[in-house]
Structure formats: structure tokens, C-alpha cells
Amino acid sequence: MTMSRDQALALDAKDPLAPLRAAFSLPPGRIYLDGNSLGVLPAATSQRLREVVEHEWGTELIESWNSAGWIEQPGRIGDKIARLVGVGPGELVAADSTSVNLYKVLHAACAMQRADRPGRRLIVSERSNFPTDLYIAQSVAREFGLELKLVDAPEALPAALGGESGAEVAVLMLTQVNYRTGVLLDMAALTAAAHGVGALTVWDLAHSAGALPVALKDCDADFAIGCGYKYLNGGPGAPAFVWAHPRHADRFWQPLSGWMGHAAPFEFTSDYRPAPGIGRYLCGTPAILGMAALECGVDTVLAAEPLGGLAALRAKSLALTDLFANLVEERCTGHGLTLVSPREPARRGSQVCLARDEGAYAIVQALIARGVVGDFRAGDAQVPDILRFGFTPLYTRFVEAWDAVEHLRAVLESGEWKRAEFNRRNAVT
Amino acid sequence: MTMSRDQALALDAKDPLAPLRAAFSLPPGRIYLDGNSLGVLPAATSQRLREVVEHEWGTELIESWNSAGWIEQPGRIGDKIARLVGVGPGELVAADSTSVNLYKVLHAACAMQRADRPGRRLIVSERSNFPTDLYIAQSVAREFGLELKLVDAPEALPAALGGESGAEVAVLMLTQVNYRTGVLLDMAALTAAAHGVGALTVWDLAHSAGALPVALKDCDADFAIGCGYKYLNGGPGAPAFVWAHPRHADRFWQPLSGWMGHAAPFEFTSDYRPAPGIGRYLCGTPAILGMAALECGVDTVLAAEPLGGLAALRAKSLALTDLFANLVEERCTGHGLTLVSPREPARRGSQVCLARDEGAYAIVQALIARGVVGDFRAGDAQVPDILRFGFTPLYTRFVEAWDAVEHLRAVLESGEWKRAEFNRRNAVT
Structure with a gap:
């Protein structure tokens, strides 16, 4: 037994x-x-939300954008999540939903490849990837005139990246842990294989961030996104997160070029000038209540740091x-x-x-x-x-x-x- | 005196x-x-959020997607906002941020014009429009190979829609009340002028929804978006809203084709099939905490209904x-x-x-x-x-x-x- x-x-x-x-x-x-x-x-969330609602919003109102640090939430919480996924401070932000963030990075990756390796025609993923990832990829593929090629099992990924078809791959888009089967992919090997044929990688960490060590930088990944309400305990529909490798982050506008991604949002200028680095991956006004709950959730994972x-x-x-x-x-x-x-x-x-x-x-x-x-x-x-x-x-x-x-x-x-x-x-x- | x-x-x-x-x-x-x-x-918000956090999330957890109606929030709150902006039930949803929603509808409007009136090369707006609107428009203009033409004052709009240049206008994108000057535009007249030259209209209601009667349908507008945290009292970074006239809503995928806009999101199929009508303008998982606060805020405006x-x-x-x-x-x-x-x-x-x-x-x-x-x-x-x-x-x-x-x-x-x-x-x- x-x-x-x-x-x-x-x-x-x-x-x-x-x-x-x-x-x-x-x-x-x-x-x-x-x-x-x-x-x-998390036990801390309810009290923290009361504080945000009753004091920061109810009493301090707009002053809280500065005095309570609302404007810094996407970056401050991003820095905390960064510690869980193997990237540095200032490289990751909390923002929007997983689907919206995927659109940003997949669009950016395809734009990079159109500039650097024109003529590549494939986005490769798994047929059993989480549906919203596939739906967003279908949309981006349409915009860029690409084809979404789906393999039936992870074992077929090396073949899709090899031979003649490998040279046609613009982007490899995968979820590290499959939502339905629980299969954990080898991020290092697949990223290396993708880079070997000149493809970029986009990793969805929805079922891995907060559950297991993720090493985006060590694996040399290009872009990543993830979910705030699963292993990060951020609450229903919590803000998601987005990371771009610093070597790519400055290269392109991402298409959702809202004011929070502007280099100087409070100058209210009519021309978009993207913020340096990951800051440009922000779009609209951050969802403050969701951010506050997300931070409490992320803190529950960080609380494990002294224990290993x-x-x-x-x-x-x-x-x-x-x-x-x-x-x-x-x-x-x-x-x-x-x-x-x-x-x-x-x-x-x-x-x-x-x-x-x-x-x-x-x-x-x-x-x-x-x-x-x-x-x-x-x-x-x-x-x-x-x-x-x-x-x-x-x-x-x-x-x-x-x-x-x-x-x-x-x-x-x-x-x-x-x-x-x-x-x-x-x-x- | x-x-x-x-x-x-x-x-x-x-x-x-x-x-x-x-x-x-x-x-x-x-x-x-x-x-x-x-x-x-609003006085009701703090208690309502405690209920959502402690009972719906804390105790009922995933069952609340159905039992607490989380999944219906975007449409249910959308129906309430619809009453404030002159459109029917089922035509408007609460979702994402204003900037993200603008991207969806401006993209859809440009795609419609590319199909219906190819060769039009202008998105027209005001230079003093809220910056995020201009930034998003710059992005969409780049994607569609269009030019963003900005007029220096609202008085110049009729001229921009007249003469030879009028026939080049694909989309007129305006904010009904200017954030900086407080000028209220004549939605009916400008929409009619735009339609007169074959242009579509996108209206940002950030500074009008909840503050004054808005008559999107009576003005025959095409698309609209708006903000949840100003006159709707939804709290910092509240979900925004998006409306498409029913004559347009079914025509195109909007590019942010996430799973919540799928016709059957819980079938988990790998092919995107857009929901009928405005439902396809949803993208990722709704921000439940923000939605709950937004509903309390919208209710404060609806409370005026018996009083005129x-x-x-x-x-x-x-x-x-x-x-x-x-x-x-x-x-x-x-x-x-x-x-x-x-x-x-x-x-x-x-x-x-x-x-x-x-x-x-x-x-x-x-x-x-x-x-x-x-x-x-x-x-x-x-x-x-x-x-x-x-x-x-x-x-x-x-x-x-x-x-x-x-x-x-x-x-x-x-x-x-x-x-x-x-x-x-x-x-x-």
C-alpha cells in the first residue's frame, strides 16, 4: 500500500x-x-480591499494615484511576479487579461519577424493549447497573413521545428503546462529548438507561474504572459502579466498603444511615444481593485521564499x-x-x-x-x-x-x- | 449679484x-x-465588495461563475449602462479598459471600410481629443495603412468631412465631451455629416455617459466606448464599456478574439467562432471585483430614474x-x-x-x-x-x-x- x-x-x-x-x-x-x-x-485580501476602497478611493480619491502608489502598481506587482518567473525587476508588468496580453506580445513577435525574417508564414502551437490562446493566434495570424499550424501532441513539436517547415516558423507559441493534460513542456529545449531555426517564442505561464520554478531568462525565452487568478491567487478575473525579453522590449510599439504605455502619460501630448522597455506594454488605466487583490495573492507565493x-x-x-x-x-x-x-x-x-x-x-x-x-x-x-x-x-x-x-x-x-x-x-x- | x-x-x-x-x-x-x-x-460598494470577496470568491469559489452570475456580469452591467446611452438591452457590454475597447471598435470600423469602401485613407479626429484615443488611433492607422488627420478645433470638423477630403474619410473618431475644454459636440449632426460622405463614427463617451442624456441610437452612431470610473462611479480603473450598432455587430471579428467572445466558450474548441452580436466584443476573463464595483456605481446613476x-x-x-x-x-x-x-x-x-x-x-x-x-x-x-x-x-x-x-x-x-x-x-x- x-x-x-x-x-x-x-x-x-x-x-x-x-x-x-x-x-x-x-x-x-x-x-x-x-x-x-x-x-x-488569501486571508489578507478582504481587509486590504477595504482599505483601498474606503480610504484610498473613498477618502483620498484622485490623490491616491500618487500618494497610495496606484500609478506604480503595474510595475511594483510586476517586479514581485518577476521573482517567480526568473526575470529581473523592471522587465514585467501586471496588466489587462491574459488574452489581451497575448495579443500584444504575439503581435510584437510577428512584427519583429516580418522585419527581420520576412516570408516566414507559420505560427506553431499545440491543438490542445488553451482555446483563448488559439483564438488570439488566429486573429494575429489573419492580420499578418500567417498560418496557425497546430500539432496534435507535444512530441510532434521538434518535427514541426525541423526540416523544411522549421525555416517557415515565425513564432512558436506554447503554454508551459497544458491546462487539460497537466503536461509540462521543456521550455529550455523547445526555446533552443525554436531559436535554432530562427523562430521566436511566446510562453503562456497560466498553469506554471506560482506553481513551479519558471526560468524565462535562463531558458532564453522571448516573450511571456500569464494569469493572475490561478496559482497567484489574485481573485476572479485578476489582472494578468506580460514580459518581453529586454533585448526585444524596446523594438516595437505593441498595437494596444494606450496612454499608460506612453513615455510621459501625464504630458497629454497628441503623439504616441512609447515608454522604454516593458512599460510600453501597458495600455489603459490599471484596474486598481484587481491590482490590490493580485498583490495580496502574489504575496502568498513570495511568503514561501524563506522556506525554500x-x-x-x-x-x-x-x-x-x-x-x-x-x-x-x-x-x-x-x-x-x-x-x-x-x-x-x-x-x-x-x-x-x-x-x-x-x-x-x-x-x-x-x-x-x-x-x-x-x-x-x-x-x-x-x-x-x-x-x-x-x-x-x-x-x-x-x-x-x-x-x-x-x-x-x-x-x-x-x-x-x-x-x-x-x-x-x-x-x- | x-x-x-x-x-x-x-x-x-x-x-x-x-x-x-x-x-x-x-x-x-x-x-x-x-x-x-x-x-x-458609492455607499454600497464597500459592503458589496466584501460579499463578493468573502462569500462569492472565498466560500463559493469557482461555483460563483454560475451561482453568483459572474459570467453574466459583462452583459448584465452592459444592459444597465445601455439605459444611460440610448441603446437597447443586449447591445452593450462592460469589459476591459476604454483604450482596449477603442482598439476593438476602431479596428472593426476600419476593417468594414476596407471591405466596403476600399481606398479611403483617413481617420479624422480632434488634436485635443484625449491622448489615449489618439495613440490607439495611430496604432490602428498604421495597421491599416491609414492616416490620422487631426483638426485643431471642432469648428473645423465639417470642413474635414466636406469637399474632396470628405470622400477619403474612413472613420470619424470623436469624444463627445472634450476632457480639457468641456466642449460638448453635436453627435447627431456630426454623425449625419460623416454618414453623408460614407464615413463611420466611433464615439468616446468617457465624459458624457452618466452626466447627460446620450442618444447613440437616435443619433444613428456606429460604435461607442466609454469609461466606468468617471460619471459612472465604478472606482479606479473600473471596467469600461463598448457598444456596436446591431447593424454592424455581427459583421467582423474584432481582433481581440478571446475566449469570452466565443459563441460557446466552455466547449473549449480550438477554432474561434465569434458570439453573435456584441458578445464577440468580450475578450478575456472579466475582472470580477472591478465589475462588482462598477455595478454599484452604475446603480447610483440609475437611482435617478424615478426622479427624472x-x-x-x-x-x-x-x-x-x-x-x-x-x-x-x-x-x-x-x-x-x-x-x-x-x-x-x-x-x-x-x-x-x-x-x-x-x-x-x-x-x-x-x-x-x-x-x-x-x-x-x-x-x-x-x-x-x-x-x-x-x-x-x-x-x-x-x-x-x-x-x-x-x-x-x-x-x-x-x-x-x-x-x-x-x-x-x-x-x-
Whole structure:
């Protein structure tokens, strides 16, 4: 047997990261394994928002743009996120949504290639990349007269970057951890392969920033974006972030050339003059309430630094996902589940994904009814339906992984998910 | 004499809109005349945000996307704003920033013209339009190979739309109320003139939505955007809004084709299929905290509906700005001030702007030190420095307009602003 419940409890008792859990306001009575969709509320956020709303906005009003540092939020929070993704201060800003930021950097990357290597006609990505990335890429491809080439599996990426087609690739656009399978891509190797054929790289860190060490500079990446409301715990629809390697940041206007990206926004001049560096990747007025919550969220991750930081979080994350996967294999056999996320640590993000030909949605619902919150991602012709369980090492305990598997086993053995499925199929609405 | 202080107090006493002031948490000890920069905190916002943060996010987590209606926020709040700008339900959404939304609609308008009237080479606007509008227009003009033609005064717009150059205009992009001068443009006439030469119109309602009746449909406008944090009181960096006339909304992808604008975002398909109508103008995940605050702000304007709505607010706004301008002309003569905002009600927004060749910044600072909050907008070769006073009829009282002028007079007569100016010029930092 992999581990008893008491052994899981013992792991929690000696977990050096366990104190970090106190920084969260966890939902009572639930095992929350969906931090990769929406991170849990930090304990500090509500009070901080009251301060921003009642004092900074309510009492100080416009003076807070300076006195409360509102105008500096995108850069100040950006500098904090920079520490989590392996880049320097002044290189990254918090702004807008992931989709909007992707548009900025993908547009910039395509414009660079049009200038430097004209005639390249491909943006390469994975068919299973998160849809909004593909939708934005379709739009940018249309604007630049490029083709979006999608490979069916990460194993096909080296071939797409090799041979004759490799010389046609303008941009390689990938998400480091796949939202549906949990597969972690090798950023260093893929970036090197892209550069080897003269392509630029755009990395989406939505499912990796805050969950595992990301080394954008060491991997020599070109552009990156990421999400504020998953492992950064910034709250629903939190501002996202955007980074451009300093060697590229000054080269082009990004197309969303709003006033906050101007070199001197308060001169109110009629001509756009982009700010130096990453500052030009700002657009409109920053979303102050969202920024305040994002900063509280990022601080929960930075609080791990004295305890070993992202390396320690990564070790715990791998231990949690290993434990969960081992227990599922051991205790839920014979129920048609397939492990989709990789067993090899180097290829696995911070989630465990299980496939099932039928009933995946109903099983997730039955688990939620028992207080175990994972989520469901529908399959299609190529991939099966998925039960997805995210493990945020900041606040998830080993005993929760253990208990979650027991609930899964009970749901499968009792067949209670079939009632949920029956209700769903026969619902009057 | 225009009016005594007692007469101003009497106006407040019989003001039918006076009860609306109770819906705000006003800054103590100040006369706030800057709601055109950042609207005052509504009394309901702080409690509502606590509910969203602590209950919807903290306790319900991802379920709130459905159970708390998060996913419907852009459309639900959009329907409320629609009532303020003369368009129907389902035609307008709250989303992103003003700058980002302008990019979406200006891009769409240019794409339509490229298809329908190829060869048109101009985007026409005012040189004194708010800078971010001009910066975004410069970017879109570059992408489409168009030229941004700026007129120096609104009086020059008819000429720009007439003659030979009129046939070259693809898009007329204007802000209904000028942020610096307070000039209110004639939306109906300018839209008709643009349509007369085959141009499309994009209207920025940043300084008009919530301050005066806006009639987008009656004026037959094509596209509009607006700001959530000025007269809509949505808080710093609140989500903005975007409207496309239903005759255009389905025609093109807008370029920021994120997943929230997909016809079925939760099918997670790899191909973008735009939502019907205005839904496709959404992009990334909505900023839930900002949306919640925006809704509280919009509700403060809708609360005027039983009391006469925007027509009543407009009447009070004109009375306030008239009173202020009259008193300045009467009591602050001989101090080098020039009234920049028009006296004619039909040409005036909800602000009074005064120009002065020197010291404008210091005068604004001296007023702030006395608790009268207006703001300063720097001039340039064409326009002088401006002292700007915004009048939000929801919460501004007649006696505040009266007292503000008295403070202005005292600042000018005592010369105390010169000390502020001396300090500014000789500051060590």
C-alpha cells in the first residue's frame, strides 16, 4: 500500500511549508483541488480591499494615484511576479487579461519577424493549447497573413521545428503546462529548438507561474504572459502579466498603444511615444481593485521564499500529485479511469488529470457534492473527457489528497455518480 | 449679484435630486469637483465588495461563475449602462479598459471600410481629443495603412468631412465631451455629416455617459466606448464599456478574439467562432471585483430614474456649471482667468474649465490645500494651462459651487498660490 491516512497526516505534520496555509481563508468543509482554475482567497485580501476602497478611493480619491502608489502598481506587482518567473525587476508588468496580453506580445513577435525574417508564414502551437490562446493566434495570424499550424501532441513539436517547415516558423507559441493534460513542456529545449531555426517564442505561464520554478531568462525565452487568478491567487478575473525579453522590449510599439504605455502619460501630448522597455506594454488605466487583490495573492507565493521558495513548493507539489496518482492507481482500479498527466516529474505540472470514456462530468459533480472540488474538461474527437485535480502546494495538505482519493473510490464503487448522470440526462430544464 | 450663499443653500433645499447624495460616501471636509476624473465612492460598494470577496470568491469559489452570475456580469452591467446611452438591452457590454475597447471598435470600423469602401485613407479626429484615443488611433492607422488627420478645433470638423477630403474619410473618431475644454459636440449632426460622405463614427463617451442624456441610437452612431470610473462611479480603473450598432455587430471579428467572445466558450474548441452580436466584443476573463464595483456605481446613476433620470441630472448639471461660471466671472475678475468651456448649454458638458497663462497648477494646489478638489491639465503650444472643475449632479450641491468660487477668489486675491508656485519651482527634489 502506498500510504495510510495516518502516514499522510504525518507528512503534513512534518511539512515545512504547512505554515503557509494560514495565509488563506479556505472554504469550510471542502477539499479544494481547483486552484489551477481559481486560487483560494488569501486571508489578507478582504481587509486590504477595504482599505483601498474606503480610504484610498473613498477618502483620498484622485490623490491616491500618487500618494497610495496606484500609478506604480503595474510595475511594483510586476517586479514581485518577476521573482517567480526568473526575470529581473523592471522587465514585467501586471496588466489587462491574459488574452489581451497575448495579443500584444504575439503581435510584437510577428512584427519583429516580418522585419527581420520576412516570408516566414507559420505560427506553431499545440491543438490542445488553451482555446483563448488559439483564438488570439488566429486573429494575429489573419492580420499578418500567417498560418496557425497546430500539432496534435507535444512530441510532434521538434518535427514541426525541423526540416523544411522549421525555416517557415515565425513564432512558436506554447503554454508551459497544458491546462487539460497537466503536461509540462521543456521550455529550455523547445526555446533552443525554436531559436535554432530562427523562430521566436511566446510562453503562456497560466498553469506554471506560482506553481513551479519558471526560468524565462535562463531558458532564453522571448516573450511571456500569464494569469493572475490561478496559482497567484489574485481573485476572479485578476489582472494578468506580460514580459518581453529586454533585448526585444524596446523594438516595437505593441498595437494596444494606450496612454499608460506612453513615455510621459501625464504630458497629454497628441503623439504616441512609447515608454522604454516593458512599460510600453501597458495600455489603459490599471484596474486598481484587481491590482490590490493580485498583490495580496502574489504575496502568498513570495511568503514561501524563506522556506525554500518555488523549489520547495515544487517538491511538495510533486509529492502531492505523486501521492494522488499512486492512490488512484491502487484504490480506484477497475473503474475505467486512465491517468492522463505524466508520471515523470519533469513532464508533470501541478495537477493530476484522469480520463474516462463516460460519466466524467457526473463523477466530478458527485465529488463536489461530497465536498471534493475538482473540475471537468470536456473531450472531443481527439481527447477523452477529463477529471482534473489541481494541487496548490501553498495550501493543499497530503491528507486532503488521501481523502480525495477515498471519496473518488466511494463515488465509483457506490455508483452514486450514476444518479447524478441520470438527473443530468433527464433534467426538465 | 448672481446669487448669495443663502440663495445657493435654498436651491439645494428644493433640489429634487438632493436625496441621491446619500448614496455616496463623500470625502469629509472637501468640495470634490473632480468626478470627471474619478467618481466618488458609492455607499454600497464597500459592503458589496466584501460579499463578493468573502462569500462569492472565498466560500463559493469557482461555483460563483454560475451561482453568483459572474459570467453574466459583462452583459448584465452592459444592459444597465445601455439605459444611460440610448441603446437597447443586449447591445452593450462592460469589459476591459476604454483604450482596449477603442482598439476593438476602431479596428472593426476600419476593417468594414476596407471591405466596403476600399481606398479611403483617413481617420479624422480632434488634436485635443484625449491622448489615449489618439495613440490607439495611430496604432490602428498604421495597421491599416491609414492616416490620422487631426483638426485643431471642432469648428473645423465639417470642413474635414466636406469637399474632396470628405470622400477619403474612413472613420470619424470623436469624444463627445472634450476632457480639457468641456466642449460638448453635436453627435447627431456630426454623425449625419460623416454618414453623408460614407464615413463611420466611433464615439468616446468617457465624459458624457452618466452626466447627460446620450442618444447613440437616435443619433444613428456606429460604435461607442466609454469609461466606468468617471460619471459612472465604478472606482479606479473600473471596467469600461463598448457598444456596436446591431447593424454592424455581427459583421467582423474584432481582433481581440478571446475566449469570452466565443459563441460557446466552455466547449473549449480550438477554432474561434465569434458570439453573435456584441458578445464577440468580450475578450478575456472579466475582472470580477472591478465589475462588482462598477455595478454599484452604475446603480447610483440609475437611482435617478424615478426622479427624472438623465434629463433631470442634466438640468442640474447645467445649473451648477452656470452658477459656477457666473460667479467666477463676477467675483474673480482681474485675475487673468479665461472661461474656456462654452456658455451655451447645448455646447457644454458637465465641467467648467478656466485657462490662465501662468500659475494654473499652483492655483489648483492652493485650492486643494483649502479642500476644493479640481484638477490641472497642462497646456501646450496651442492651448493654455487649464484649471478644470467637474460637476457631478448626483452628489454636488449648489452651495459647494458657491463656496468653491469663494475659495478661488481668496486664493487669487491673497496670492497664496504664489507660495505654492515658489515651493514648486524651488523644490529640492
